[in-house]
Amino acid sequence: MSELQLHLSAISTTLFHLTDINTVVLTSSGTVLLNHEHDSIPEFLNSWQKEDIAFLAAEAQISPVQCCKYTNIWGVTYLAKAFHLHEERTKIMVTGPFLLQVPDVNKLYSKFKLDQGKRIELEGFYRGMKLISAARVQSMANVFEQIEGISQTDIRELELQTEPVRSPRQSKIELMLQQPDEAFIDLIELRYQIEQEMMQAVQHGDHETLQKVRSKMKNLYDFSERFPNQPVRALRNALIILNTLLRIAAKNANVQPFFLHQISEKFAKQIERTETIDFLNKVMTLMFDEYCRLVRQHAVKGYSPLVQKVVQFISLHYNKPLSLEELSQECHAHPAHISRQFKKETGMTLTDFQQKQRIEEAKPLLRNGDLAIKWIAESIGFDDAGYFTRIFKKLEGMTPTQFQKS
Template identity: 25%
Template sequence: MNRTIDDGRKQSGEKSDFKKVNTEEGNLKDASPNSSPVCSQHEKAMISRQFIEAILQVPVSLCTVCIEEIEACLKSHLPDFLKENFPFFITESMVLSFEPLVLYHITDFLSLNFNLFLYDNKSRAMIAGPYLTCQAGTDFCEQVLQDNGKNLSLLVPFHQFCLSLPIVGNSYMLEAMRTALKVVTGYGDEVPYRHYEPQARYSQEVSSLSPQGVEEATMELLEHRYYYEKLLLQEVAQGNQDMALRYYRQFSMDSRSIVRTEDPVRTSKNLSFSLNTMLRKSAETAGIHPVHLDIISSNFAMLIENSNSLKELEEFKSQMISVYCRFVQKNRLDQYSPIIRKAITYIRIHLADQLTLKRISEGIRVSPSYLSRLFNQEVHESISNYITRARIDKAAELLSFSRMSVQNIAFYVGFGDLNYFSRCFKKHKKKTPTQYRASSAIGA
């Protein structure tokens, strides 16, 4: 069984070569020569390895900087079925690109994570991994296998292997490796950080393409991204949460293949803001009034801006999709004519006011008799009955998810008399307000 050290964000693994995806630039300097006559850089590396393995339970390898030895070290941590079914993720060109005094984070095709840095005048490497940054459930394992075009007969052994891996948040792992780099090399400045992850499985090795080929590959990525974006927004407009989340996962992978900045948190925030805007506009097509959507949108915008965690930002994206879908499912009005949409929206916005047929008809500028007839025809109940039901539904929501008193809730939803509110509530919900609160998922 694995041990969770901290939550972190999974970088998605996909089948192709690797591209550098983000960099924190720093001023590189030569490390000060090791003045100790009894402790070489390699001896310090061996001590640091023991520390990381003991504290984080992540395996650490020390090897010479050549592709053959690096491959042998890392494959020693993988079961045979993975070595036989997946290509090795570090290439000769990657090894040649490694620089001293830089910390590298590499995510492979299986979403396994590795950190490494060079020491001993670029002749040796310290490599930590494999580890995961989040729990690997069967859904995660199934998605990884599908992304790599592998048969699901590998699902059970792959899931068992993932359960044996340590789970460590990237922030913990990177801090431990930064400390090790400084201890081993004597480097005293800020350590630059670079991250490599697989390109999308359908993309070619862009570095070997002609300028025209690069443009075609980029266009292919964009086409995939906007294809899944369109499907995602269609499902949100219908309130289909499960399908929307499924298309979002694919859209998210395609977005990571295209968007690259030097600040991964800022990138995630920008994507979150864009997704929030798209979801709001999609929900609006279902007839949801912008006033209601603005409340949802503003709350998520504030959460996004105040977050500095990649894992938290990724969770916000899924939460946004779920919230918008549930809101559409509950409040969609696109099945009604424009006049009835206006009437229902007016009722919802002015729920605490003294609502009458006359006041509503004046508010949306239509005759009372026409509105009454059209409302009965489309909604299949009178306006007065609809108002009462809407007030009771809102009261039930507040009883479940707020600490407001029953009396304040009654006034908040437009009931001036507490006894009348209680009678109406019991008629619709078969329980008194107090009984309903006691039986709800979240009590007072």
């Protein structure tokens, strides 16, 4: 066996034993060089798997610095990574299939009109497959990144000490075992550090910084070990905690309780009702985006108590005509004083601020794509869609229709 073949064998065997998942090594053209099988594929799925592996081999070579993840129409997932050894041609490592979540077999039965025999075979196949958390997938991808450095390592056997010599004091090993695991402490400290960075970014409505912090998180916030084989429940619990942290961050920015309650309740319900990993990840992205937007739109930190009250009043009644008389009664101050103080602290007139609030409320409605401009204009308080369009263009540099298309 050549040095290259030995190296390929060491790599593929290592990954196979670490994951207990089918592992295949391919040439750049898709020819199988090595194949380690843990879960046999139902015969009627063989053609699907061949197509999937060919697709992964092609995709992995398009972006060799990245690890490709692909979930097919049957709900099973594969990882693939291109690599080079000894200046040879590109090889592709593929691991899979495995499950990110339990597929809806009833939908598959209906979609593919499977007979009873195939149904039983498919159910047995799914039951035997590994259910992998998102954090473990990330860890597998991290190992794939180091493929070229994997080699066969010598192992030195240590003999059991049948009669250990003990000093009157506890042995050094015993003392070490009593100490907290430093690596574990470092991980906990890193989690809290990133958590603080995340909350600071939300507190300032800094979406750009928040995206950078999110890229650090990855599998640091995985608690799937608490719920083995229940990745949906593990992620759902993590999002419940995240929702609380984001609400606290927004509260620290002096966002009014009404808005905090509104957004927190909305996401609590979405988390509870969502049944798949993919949609829970989308909910997480929405949470980051909307809490940041909430802070930018409704935070009143740094304003005087009077201006804070005005901001809260207009934010709550943005879609109604601005009544200085009602505002005066709410704030217990003269209308002229309110107008002067508001302009002094915010740099905007009361009308400008209300229009800005209305435009911000219009944006998510426009992103929906299915709502008419006239309906959106009326729902946020504009009687005239043309006037709404002019104000929107003045503040955003484009028309509502252009924003909708972008």
